[in-house]
Amino acid sequence: MPRFVLRVNGRDREIDAEPGDSLLSVLRYDFGLSGSRYGCGEGQCGACTVLLDGLAARSCVTRVGSVGAKAITTIEALAQGERLHPVQQAFLEAEAFQCGYCTSGMIMAAVGLLKTNPNPSEQEVARLMDRSVCRCGTYPRIVKAVRLAAERMRTGTAVMGGSK
Ligand code: FES
């Protein structure tokens, strides 16, 4: 079995894996990063979303052998100590979740969106977030949270709240 070195959350991590193994399973079961969720396993629901070089990617259909030197960022690396990422803070304030199963994937998708489009319209946010599945139907609050985070990040007024 070949050995891969993956750059995960700013740290090089070694793993013996088959090139075709899913990145999600390595993150969750080998590296213990369980914030990325398994939903459909087919790239359809978004629960497993991480960032690859800053862009949102569905880790269930990302093969370990395809990652190379790309920087992998998971939900575990968003907060800085006690300070939540502005998107996490906005999700909390907007109460943009119920069961929370989709939430880490939604947040990572939103962070990826705001990197490429810091000022998305409501329609653009809704279109992107609609590609991820929330079985609890919290889409209106998710859109509100992403717009709130975008505004704060643009204007430098992000409230960096504590993760209590
Ligand atoms: S678990 Fe990856 S998209 Fe559904």
Ligand code: FES
């Ligand atoms: S909050 Fe339950 S699936 Fe989205």
